[in-house]
Amino acid sequence: MWIGSSSYGPHTATFVPPHHTRVPAVIDDLVEFMRRDDLAVLPQAALAHAQFETIHPFADGNGRTGRALVHCLLRGKRLTRQVIVPVSAGLLTDTKRYFDVLTAYRSGDIAPTVERFAEASFDSVVNGRQLVTELRSIREAWSDAITSRRQATVWRALDAVFQHPVLDNALVQRELAVSVMGADAAITELVSIGALQEITGGRRNRRYAAVQVLAVLDASPNGPDAVRRDTSG
Numbered sequence: 001m002w003i004g005s006s007s008y009g010p011h012t013a014t015f016v017p018p019h020h021t022r023v024p025a026v027i028d029d030l031v032e033f034m035r036r037d038d039l040a041v042l043p044q045a046a047l048a049h050a051q052f053e054t055i056h057p058f059a060d061g062n063g064r065t066g067r068a069l070v071h072c073l074l075r076g077k078r079l080t081r082q083v084i085v086p087v088s089a090g091l092l093t094d095t096k097r098y099f100d101v102l103t104a105y106r107s108g109d110i111a112p113t114v115e116r117f118a119e120a121s122f123d124s125v126v127n128g129r130q131l132v133t134e135l136r137s138i139r140e141a142w143s144d145a146i147t148s149r150r151q152a153t154v155w156r157a158l159d160a161v162f163q164h165p166v167l168d169n170a171l172v173q174r175e176l177a178v179s180v181m182g183a184d185a186a187i188t189e190l191v192s193i194g195a196l197q198e199i200t201g202g203r204r205n206r207r208y209a210a211v212q213v214l215a216v217l218d219a220s221p222n223g224p225d226a227v228r229r230d231t232s233g
Helices: 020-035 041-055 062-076 088-106 111-145 153-163 169-176 180-192 211-219 224-228
Strands: 166-168 207-209
Touching: 020 041, 041 062, 041 088, 041 111, 088 111, 111 153, 111 211, 153 169, 153 180, 166 169, 169 180, 180 207
Parallel strands: none
Antiparallel strands: 166 207
16 A cells, blocks of 8 residues: 555655554554544644554545544543534634645644644534534524424424435334324425425325435535545545
8 A cells, every 4th residue: 555656656655554464463553553542632633643644544435534533532531521522623714724734644744634623623623613603693594484383393304304314214213202294294394494305206106305414515505515525545
């Protein structure tokens, strides 16, 4: 495995990760590092990410896996409690700097890695607050449009929409513990007020999307579009 060269060989590569025979041992070492509880969590997550990218154990998907690792650590060590706007996705807003940070780490300088993650965390807080404001505005508009009584299933279904912006009848049944007819009634009302839009076009196995919610998520600087800009392998 090598990074930044042609497929013919690593002679001009930007970086050559450890030989595959050494990968199990260095992954075990990384796991032990992540288990430590004597470190500040965010720097620990930053260094774990950089080390994983340095090991580069997979032929593809190392960037995505390494960023997922960050949020597993943040959640597992209780720095975060729920799904948040990805801190790690903010790293990709400046890919050149991101790669420079990894290069510095591989040369023994860990400070740029920690600093970049700290900056990304602040960006995530700002973007997360803006995202929450926009989602609350959408919810308030939909709540004003619902005419059913407060005890109706549609109100609980509205909660489910923000947890699952793409859903179907079966999902609503499971989430709310209601019948097929109950789920269908709630979905029908949400469609009528514009909260959901049918996206399959068939008569059976229909799926629905909260288009406004998805648009806000896609427009977020650290949202799904940022996550998809994976240039690190």
